[in-house]
Amino acid sequence: MRMERQEVGKLGEKLALRHLKKRGYRILDRNFRCRRGEIDIVTTQKDYLVFVEVRTKTTAAFGTPEESITQTKKDHLIATALTYISEHQKLPPLWRIDVVAVELDQKGKSKRIEIIENAVGGS
Numbered sequence: 001m002r003m004e005r006q007e008v009g010k011l012g013e014k015l016a017l018r019h020l021k022k023r024g025y026r027i028l029d030r031n032f033r034c035r036r037g038e039i040d041i042v043t044t045q046k047d048y049l050v051f052v053e054v055r056t057k058t059t060a061a062f063g064t065p066e067e068s069i070t071q072t073k074k075d076h077l078i079a080t081a082l083t084y085i086s087e088h089q090k091l092p093p094l095w096r097i098d099v100v101a102v103e104l105d106q107k108g109k110s111k112r113i114e115i116i117e118n119a120v121g122g123s
Helices: 005-022 071-087
Strands: 026-034 037-045 048-057 094-104 110-120
Touching: 005 026, 005 037, 005 048, 005 094, 005 110, 026 071, 037 071, 048 071, 071 094, 071 110
Parallel strands: 048 094
Antiparallel strands: 026 037, 037 048, 094 110
């Protein structure tokens, strides 16, 4: 049973949300879109506003999920984060971009879920 790419992404996001909540992140927003791109999950953790990029893979053939983020994608994430900050009030002054790497087996069960804090340079 091979999952479609979109299904893999949706499942990865669902698992990432659960993982973040368990670790004390408070979910503010999901799938924030603007001209520059999209941010999967917007949360707060302690004093930080945290933008989360979820990367999900079912095979390590082309590297780990976190290795799949290009410099262009990083630039888009930073620009999208800055747009979010400019459009919303009363946000924590400190912010960062985390990556949640999700690896699934062929049946869609999670093999690894890891939060990589401050994975994309920003403030």
